Amino acid sequence: MSYDTNNIFARILRGEIPCTKVYEDDHVLAFNDINPQAPVHILVIPKGAYVSWTDFAAGASDAEMAALTRAAGRVAEAAGLAEGGYRVLCNTGADGGQEVDHLHLHVIGGRPLGRMLPRA
Numbered sequence: 321m322s323y324d325t326n327n328i329f330a331r332i333l334r335g336e337i338p339c340t341k342v343y344e345d346d347h348v349l350a351f352n353d354i355n356p357q358a359p360v361h362i363l364v365i366p367k368g369a370y371v372s373w374t375d376f377a378a379g380a381s382d383a384e385m386a387a388l389t390r391a392a393g394r395v396a397e398a399a400g401l402a403e404g405g406y407r408v409l410c411n412t413g414a415d416g417g418q419e420v421d422h423l424h425l426h427v428i429g430g431r432p433l434g435r436m437l438p439r440a
C-alpha cells in the first residue's frame with residue numbers, strides 16, 4: 321500500500337488537525353487517542369511517512385526505530401504506568417485491525433487490561 325499523505329495522522333503532523341500532545345522529538349510525536357480505551361491511551365507515531373509496522377521495519381533508519389521505541393517507554397513512564405504495567409499495541413493491516421494507515425503504537429494502561437485477545 322502506498323502512503324496516503326492525507327491520512328488523519330499526517331494531517332495532525334502538519335498541524336491541520338489539533339491533538340493533545342504529550343511528547344515530541346525530531347522523529348516522533350505522541351498524543352492522546354481521541355477515543356480512549358483506558359484511563360491512559362496514547363498514540364506514538366513516527367514523523368516519517370510509514371504506512372505500517374511492516375513498512376517501518378523495512379524502511380526506517382536506526383535512529384527512527386530507536387526514537388519510536390524510546391518514546392513509547394518514555395510516555396508510559398511519564399503517564400505513571402511503569403510500575404503497574406501497561407500494553408504497547410500495534411495494529412497492522414486488515415487482519416490486525418489497523419484503521420489509520422500511518423504507523424502508530426498504542427500505549428494503553430491505567431487499569432487492569434485483561435487478556436490480550438478474546439478467546440476464539
Ligand code: 5GP
Pocket residue numbers: 328337339340351352353354355356363410411417418419420421
Ligand atoms: P488503529 O485501529 O488504526 O490501530 O487505531 C487508530 C486510532 O486512532 C484509534 O484508537 C482512534 O481512536 C484514533 N484516532 C482516529 N482519529 C483520531 C484523531 O483525529 N485524533 C486522535 N487523537 N486519535 C484519532
